[in-house]
Amino acid sequence: MSSPRRIVVQLRPGTDGDATHTPKAGVYEQLDPPTLYLEKIGDQWMQARGEAQPGVKYTLESLPAGYTLWQRPRSKDPKHLDKYLYGHPGKKAFDSPNRFFPHFQHLMDNGDSMGCPCTLCSGSSGVLPSTKARSSSVATSNASSRPSSSQSSARAFPAPAQAHLQHPTQPEPTFPAFRPVAQPPTTFMPAPSMQYKGRPKLVSTGMDTTRVDEEGSPDVYRNLINKLRRHERVDEAIEEPFSMDWRTEQELLPELRRKVNENPQWVPRAGDIVLYVRDLPDDVHILRYPVIGDYRMYDEKEKQWLDQPVWEAGLVSQTPAEEVTINDVCENGQKERNVTYSGVRVEPLPDVNSTDKSLSKRHKYIPVRHTRPFILWKHFLHHHKKLHPTILNAQTITATMSLTGKYRFTGVWPEASIYCRAMYLGYEMLAVGDAVRLLPNASRGQTTSTDILIIKSIRLKWSNLDSASENDWDEGRPYNSAVWIYGAAYTSDPSRQNKEWFSDSQSSQAADDYGDWYPLHPPSKELAIPYSRVIGRLYERNAMALWLNIKSGDCDFLDAGREALVESRDFARQHDIRISSRPDAKWHWADSRAQALDLHTVNGLDVSSHDQLRDPTEWRKKIKIMEGLTTTKVVPIAKPTSAPGLTSRSMRGFMAPTLSDLPVRSQLSRISNTTSASSRATGSSTGGSAAIRRSRKRTSRIVVLSSDEENEEDDAINEEIRQGTRIIDDAPGVQPKKARVQVAIGLKQQR
Numbered sequence: 217m218s219s220p221r222r223i224v225v226q227l228r229p230g231t232d233g234d235a236t237h238t239p240k241a242g243v244y245e246q247l248d249p250p251t252l253y254l255e256k257i258g259d260q261w262m263q264a265r266g267e268a269q270p271g272v273k274y275t276l277e278s279l280p281a282g283y284t285l286w287q288r289p290r291s292k293d294p295k296h297l298d299k300y301l302y303g304h305p306g307k308k309a310f311d312s313p314n315r316f317f318p319h320f321q322h323l324m325d326n327g328d329s330m331g332c333p334c335t336l337c338s339g340s341s342g343v344l345p346s347t348k349a350r351s352s353s354v355a356t357s358n359a360s361s362r363p364s365s366s367q368s369s370a371r372a373f374p375a376p377a378q379a380h381l382q383h384p385t386q387p388e389p390t391f392p393a394f395r396p397v398a399q400p401p402t403t404f405m406p407a408p409s410m411q412y413k414g415r416p417k418l419v420s421t422g423m424d425t426t427r428v429d430e431e432g433s434p435d436v437y438r439n440l441i442n443k444l445r446r447h448e449r450v451d452e453a454i455e456e457p458f459s460m461d462w463r464t465e466q467e468l469l470p471e472l473r474r475k476v477n478e479n480p481q482w483v484p485r486a487g488d489i490v491l492y493v494r495d496l497p498d499d500v501h502i503l504r505y506p507v508i509g510d511y512r513m514y515d516e517k518e519k520q521w522l523d524q525p526v527w528e529a530g531l532v533s534q535t536p537a538e539e540v541t542i543n544d545v546c547e548n549g550q551k552e553r554n555v556t557y558s559g560v561r562v563e564p565l566p567d568v569n570s571t572d573k574s575l576s577k578r579h580k581y582i583p584v585r586h587t588r589p590f591i592l593w594k595h596f597l598h599h600h601k602k603l604h605p606t607i608l609n610a611q612t613i614t615a616t617m618s619l620t621g622k623y624r625f626t627g628v629w630p631e632a633s634i635y636c637r638a639m640y641l642g643y644e645m646l647a648v649g650d651a652v653r654l655l656p657n658a659s660r661g662q663t664t665s666t667d668i669l670i671i672k673s674i675r676l677k678w679s680n681l682d683s684a685s686e687n688d689w690d691e692g693r694p695y696n697s698a699v700w701i702y703g704a705a706y707t708s709d710p711s712r713q714n715k716e717w718f719s720d721s722q723s724s725q726a727a728d729d730y731g732d733w734y735p736l737h738p739p740s741k742e743l744a745i746p747y748s749r750v751i752g753r754l755y756e757r758n759a760m761a762l763w764l765n766i767k768s769g770d771c772d773f774l775d776a777g778r779e780a781l782v783e784s785r786d787f788a789r790q791h792d793i794r795i796s797s798r799p800d801a802k803w804h805w806a807d808s809r810a811q812a813l814d815l816h817t818v819n820g821l822d823v824s825s826h827d828q829l830r831d832p833t834e835w836r837k838k839i840k841i842m843e844g845l846t847t848t849k850v851v852p853i854a855k856p857t858s859a860p861g862l863t864s865r866s867m868r869g870f871m872a873p874t875l876s877d878l879p880v881r882s883q884l885s886r887i888s889n890t891t892s893a894s895s896r897a898t899g900s901s902t903g904g905s906a907a908i909r910r911s912r913k914r915t916s917r918i919v920v921l922s923s924d925e926e927n928e929e930d931d932a933i934n935e936e937i938r939q940g941t942r943i944i945d946d947a948p949g950v951q952p953k954k955a956r957v958q959v960a961i962g963l964k965q966q967r
């Protein structure tokens with residue numbers, strides 16, 4: 217009997233195989249070639265890639281280097297031979313090709329096993345390919361659930377998969393999609409170009425291991441501060457080559473920025489918290505019920521009103537892979553692919569105060585029309601008697617803040633700024649380029665939100681570095697931290713227009729439909745505000761009208777959700793124990809989005825601090841070699857940029873890299889109580905209060921710009937908004953060209 221024709225499938229480079237991991241001599245016998253695995257994995261892999269041809273069998277050219285197959289007679293039934301695959305770096309054996317497949321696929325997609333979801337790497341929560349999914353290549357590439365990175369990573373190669381599916385009868389498969397094997401798939405290879413060559417490289421701040429964090433990664437920020445102390449003046453890109461998370465972030469950020477720029481602002485972003493309805497039949501819509509004004513389901517076919525939908529609050533952990541248009545706000549539309557591609561993946565938000573995170577696992581893929589921005593919760597829920605527990609969970613995290621994409625450190629001793637690409641504030645992600653709504657300035661008599669800011673930079677500002685303790689982890693005096701958002705500000709209030717400030721520059725696409733916008737400062741300047749003044753992203757007017765099912769004349773969209781937000785921030789300060797346990801705290805600053813929400817898993821994968829796979833020591837060893845800092849002759853074929861973090865596999869995945877170098881504890885202790893503790897409402901922020909103690913040197917450059925910012929002593933809604941607009945010369949040297957004049961909001965107490 218001749219075996220069926222098999223086509224040899226080539227491996228991609230990269231392995232984590234440990235050739236020293238073999239069974240004890242004696243009982244076991246090695247199977248070489250390991251035919252069982254070569255054939256099963258070969259077939260499975262081609263199917264997973266959507267490239268399997270009907271009637272064709274496949275076989276791998278070999279197993280990834282370091283893996284070997286062994287068998288031994290079963291003790292109770294010696295005629296039966298049990299086969300085990302050895303070579304896993306965790307020194308555990310795979311007992312079946314099916315169990316090995318997710319690991320293999322992860323290796324092929326990523327070049328290493330960091331973040332692998334297989335059962336050996338991630339314990340009992342690991343994934344096994346479902347039998348159903350394997351039954352046809354279509355099912356695999358279109359599987360209705362994507363529990364693992366193995367399936368989402370399959371999406372990295374959608375084009376060839378599609379092409380093959382369209383030509384199922386294509387007789388002889390060729391492998392154009394295969395990357396040629398550039399080098400033998402062995403663990404180590406010489407990398408002369410990366411090697412240490414005679415003269416040592418200058419060690420950059422991120423490679424300077426003088427100061428290390430808890431995991432042993434260089435504390436890049438402390439090193440930068442020390443450098444600033446020595447040089448008085450520093451302006452350099454932030455690089456944390458030793459940080460697993462930083463490397464992950466570098467890979468994800470360009471894609472993220474592209475999405476943020478291309479999509480309208482109303483489209484849910486990875487990391488956003490949204491209101492959503494789990495089940496909503498195709499013909500049923502969520503509409504505003506006349507007279508009462510609550511939101512109910514309406515069956516378009518039967519022409520009848522149904523109940524109020526059950527709203528939950530969840531984390532958006534994957535965003536649509538297909539283009540999203542305004543029609544997606546209210547209809548499912550003609551999507552090319554099913555909801556796992558065209559929709560969003562949401563994970564019900566667990567309680568930040570509890571260790572039970574099981575809600576995270578009840579994820580669901582839903583069409584975009586099932587979602588609403590969480591900030592509109594009062595509109596959709598105010599007639600509801602019973603709320604889903606996740607609604608309170610979401611309210612509890614309203615006063616959280618985390619920065620992401622830190623890219624530049626600039627300072628003149630003893631002050632410094634870190635520039636960031638984006639931040640998470642409460643429910644939403646805000647990025648450079650976004651238009652955001654601002655809380656009304658009560659000191660000017662504003663009661664509703666009329667102003668927006670187009671974000672130009674997000675800065676973490678440190679001051680008083682000279683008087684702070686050098687150890688960021690001890691109880692000594694910390695330096696002051698504040699987060700400020702800079703940008704171009706506009707108002708919709710014509711009474712505040714100043715014709716001299718008009719310019720041709722376009723405000724923002726998101727703002728276009730809202731009518732006329734009047735600049736709040738000269739075009740050559742920027743406005744700086746503490747982050748707590750931000751309500752959230754400005755949602756396009758047409759999206760707001762569809763969501764709320766209201767004519768825009770009947771509702772002030774610019775102000776929608778503001779009251780609910782103020783109420784929720786207050787709620788959070790009382791109920792998020794990380795804040796309420798500190799009498800002077802108003803905000804929880806977290807290293808990452810996942811930490812802000814205290815998530816243990818995202819997209820079914822462990823968050824780094826809960827990730828047993830995470831081995832920073834091993835990681836740094838690899839990086840050191842890669843960066844040529846050692847004289848080692850070999851370099852592991854590790855793909856550093858695709859390494860670990862949360863979900864480096866899928867660009868759609870939620871991005872929440874940990875910037876573990878920021879000492880959170882000392883940040884929290886930095887929160888001062890210089891502002892009135894009695895001011896509840898939106899309260900004072902870390903940003904605002906810390907800014908109060910900014911150095912006098914800087915304050916002295918402040919010039920009063922206009923007279924309308926005289927502070928009033930009445931109880932303002934927003935403590936830090938009792939402030940004026942002032943022109944400040946930027947500290948000389950920060951921008952070396954010429955001292956650019958900027959408009960900044962300062963605090964009365966600064967003087």
Ligand SMILES: [Zn+2]
Pocket residue numbers: 318319322329332333334335336337338
């Ligand atoms: Zn694995």
